[in-house]
Amino acid sequence: MDNREVEEMLRRYRPAAPRPExxxxxxxxxxxxxxxxxxxxxxxxxxxxxxxxGGGGVQLHLVETGDPGGRPIxxxxxxxxxxxxxxxxxxxxxxxxxxxxxxxxxGHGLSEKPRDGYANSRFWADDVDAVIQALxxxxxxxxxxxxxxxxxxxxxxxxxxxxxxxxxxxxxxxKLGSDEANSVLTPEFLSLVxxxxxxxxxxxxxxxxxxxxxxxxxxxxxxxxxxxxxYNLSVPPYVRQALFSRSFxxxxxxxxxxxxxxxxxxxxxxxxxxxxxxxxxxxLAHAQVEMMPNVGxxxxxxxxxxxxxxxxxxxxxxxxAPVS
Amino acid sequence: xxxxxxxxxxxxxxxxxxYGPSLYRYALMLLADPAxxxxxVQQIFTSVLRxxxxxxxxxxxxxxxxxxxxxxxxxxxxxxxxxxxxxEPDALLEQIASADSKPDERLALERGIRLLxxxxxEVVHLHVFDGLTFREIAEASGASxxxxxxxYRYALAKLRVLLGGVRPDHGQQRS
Numbered sequence: 001m002d003n004r005e006v007e008e009m010l011r012r013y014r015p016a017a018p019r020p021e022x023x024x025x026x027x028x029x030x031x032x033x034x035x036x037x038x039x040x041x042x043x044x045x046x047x048x049x050x051x052x053x054g055g056g057g058v059q060l061h062l063v064e065t066g067d068p069g070g071r072p073i074x075x076x077x078x079x080x081x082x083x084x085x086x087x088x089x090x091x092x093x094x095x096x097x098x099x100x101x102x103x104x105x106x107g108h109g110l111s112e113k114p115r116d117g118y119a120n121s122r123f124w125a126d127d128v129d130a131v132i133q134a135l136x137x138x139x140x141x142x143x144x145x146x147x148x149x150x151x152x153x154x155x156x157x158x159x160x161x162x163x164x165x166x167x168x169x170x171x172x173x174x175k176l177g178s179d180e181a182n183s184v185l186t187p188e189f190l191s192l193v194x195x196x197x198x199x200x201x202x203x204x205x206x207x208x209x210x211x212x213x214x215x216x217x218x219x220x221x222x223x224x225x226x227x228x229x230x231y232n233l234s235v236p237p238y239v240r241q242a243l244f245s246r247s248f249x250x251x252x253x254x255x256x257x258x259x260x261x262x263x264x265x266x267x268x269x270x271x272x273x274x275x276x277x278x279x280x281x282x283x284l285a286h287a288q289v290e291m292m293p294n295v296g297x298x299x300x301x302x303x304x305x306x307x308x309x310x311x312x313x314x315x316x317x318x319x320x321a322p323v324s
Numbered sequence: 325x326x327x328x329x330x331x332x333x334x335x336x337x338x339x340x341x342x343y344g345p346s347l348y349r350y351a352l353m354l355l356a357d358p359a360x361x362x363x364x365v366q367q368i369f370t371s372v373l374r375x376x377x378x379x380x381x382x383x384x385x386x387x388x389x390x391x392x393x394x395x396x397x398x399x400x401x402x403x404x405x406x407x408x409x410x411x412e413p414d415a416l417l418e419q420i421a422s423a424d425s426k427p428d429e430r431l432a433l434e435r436g437i438r439l440l441x442x443x444x445x446e447v448v449h450l451h452v453f454d455g456l457t458f459r460e461i462a463e464a465s466g467a468s469x470x471x472x473x474x475x476y477r478y479a480l481a482k483l484r485v486l487l488g489g490v491r492p493d494h495g496q497q498r499s
Contacts, residue, residue, distance in 0.1 A: 001487060003480045009433060009487070010452045012426075013417040015349035022348065022362055026340050026369045069402030316371040319398065320391045 045095045052134040054106060055126025056117050061110035062131060063102045066095035071165060071315055072137040075102040076128070078146030078171075080196070080208065080240055082109030082231045085145065088304035094312060101140070103131050105151065107239030109231060118242035124151045125158035132163055139165035141315060146171050146272065146297065147243065153250035156257070165318050166260040168311065169280065171272050171297045174254065177247025184276040189214060197241040201233075208232040217268045217296035254283030261287040262314040264307065266295035288314065336373045343385055344369070346454075347392045353449035354396040356438045358414040364395045389464065393446075400442055436486040444479035447472055 045065045054060040063083045073094070075086040083090075083102035090100050104111040106127055107118065117123050128151060132140060142164055144152045149172030156164075175181040182190060192214075195207025212220065212228050220228065261284050265277050277289055290310045292299045300307040344365060351361035368391050416434045419426075437445060446465065450456040458476070462469045 001484055003477075003484060006480050006483045006487060007452065009429065010448065010483075013419055013430065013433065014453050015352045015449065016358070016415045016418045018345055018348040018362065018365070022365060023337070023340055023344065025362065026336070026344065026366055067402055069398070071398075313374050316374060319394055320368075320371055320387070 045091050047090065049110075050134070052130055054111075054130045055120075055123030056114075058106050058114055058117060058123070058127070059112040060106065060127055060130065061104040062135070063090065064100065064135065065090050066098050066100040068099055070098040071318065072099040072101055072135070072140035073311070073315070074128070074131060074137060074140045074142050075100070076142065076144040076148035076151050077102070077105065077108070078144075078148055079243055080108070080211070080232045080235045081145075081228075082234070084109070084227065084231055085298070086300065088301055089308060089311070092304065092308050094308050097312070098315060099137070101131065101135060101137065103127070105147075107242070108235050113236055113239055115238060116242070118239065119246060121154045121248065122158055124154040128152070128155035129159050139163065141166045141168060141311075141318070143168040143170065143311065144172060145300070146173065148172065149174055150176060150246075150248075150250060153253050156253055157250065161257060161259045164259060166262065166314065167257070168262040168264065168314065170264045170299060170307075171266060171269055172263070172280075173272055173276065174251050174280065175249035177245070178249065181249070184273050184279070186270055186273060189271045193244065196244070197237050199237055204237060205229065205233060211271075214270045215297040215301075217266065217294060217302045251279075251283055254280065255285075257284060258286075260314070260318060262310065263287050263289045264299050264310055265289075265291055266297055266299045266302065267291050267293045268295060269297045271297040333373065336369055339372065339388075340369055343388050347388060349453070350389065350449060351392050351396050352416060353437070353445045353453070354393070354442050355399065356416060356442075356445060358416070360399060361396075364392060364399060367395055368392050386464075393465070397442070432487055433483075436483045439486060440479050440482060443467075444475050444482070447475040448479050451476055 048064045050062040050064065052060050052062060061083070073089075075083070075089065077083065077085045082104050086100075086102045090102060094100060106123070107113045128142070131137070142152045142155070144150075144167075149167075149169040152167055152169070153174060156167075161167075173181070173184065189211075192207050192210050195203055196211070198204045198207065209225070209229055212225060212232065263277060263280055263284070265272075265274050267274055274291065277291065281287060281289060292303055292306060292310075295302045295306075347368065348361055348365050351364040352358060355361050355364065368388065371391070372388075415430075416437055417430055419430060437448070440448070447461060450461045450464070451458070456464070458469050458472045461467075461472045465472065467475075
């Protein structure tokens, strides 16, 4: 038998047709799939912990769960938080389809807390790059909360957007340390700032508790508040001060971004005024914006199911996009 | 269900009627697994419905083909069946109406196709069944023409060896 005979044999066939039932299945998926795929909270997914070396040699702690072959989503928490802030994503059914990775920023959670190394944008960029390289994340979606988008933009400034699939800014800020930057922060939040730097434990704890309550639109349970307060207090005051001492503006990058962007903001955000979304929309004309009603500064916590739905839909749209 | 949602569902079904069967066939050849091919098609249409992109996609078959291709390769990565052989009893092929019925030949061909790599099956599908040129396949898959031609050549060579025992004239095993 030669190649021509094999070709002739193949041409006597065609791939089998789909079962007629597939049409019905597609229709039913449309009806029930959205509801059926709503995230379930607190499933207790298995977490893998990693320690890697970030910018300037700082040891960074990461947590990974979900489908190792799925599109990676790299979660970057906010000021004074840690990976546990994303519990309602890491333990949701997002894990069925995506590779979920949450990093502890330098100075936070279980990452190393050096005395310095916070002022240099390059180190922050190197940290994100180190995660992408160490875990071999294939075109991840970078999802940052509050301070997180600043770090995402640090990364994009130094490494470009080639290696990422898309970005999501959640209650995010993109500049810091100027009157203009402060104008998008609420006066109530700004009044708490000196307390974040207090060496006095009680004063520090009081400020952080106020910060946490300000993050959430709903009263947290005692258990949640206890845990959140714990990981907030584990961040030394000098780290919080160093983060706030940065004075920079990453807005110049926004019009240059070409990868898909999802902006999620709580309409009741008591920390970063929802008006910031208009500023971001001006720089990011292609961004998809989800302004979530009755939700505060932490939409992924206040309304986890709806937030996860937005994130999933965003990732699905990336899959529909042409292979780059 | 809202009026807009009903309209969107109807559009998705029209889209399915128009492109679903050919997308399924493409997925079937890539995955060599009817159940997985159904999952891939279902996933794509669910995504289309959620994204509200059905109106835009009505005349954009290439976009849907890229989407099903992305989905299939994601599934192959996830399931780690890329280079493994799966025993699937369901048919991959159907005989075209004008051909004589040769069940042994079909089964032998299916066995052979399952032993090809996904990339080889994809080239065979697009070239033999969809009639695309190597240049068109290269453009659709992002590979070079030489790579596409080599994949096709290796696929035929592999099938030739695997089908060595089947006579092209009557499809019986040689003794």
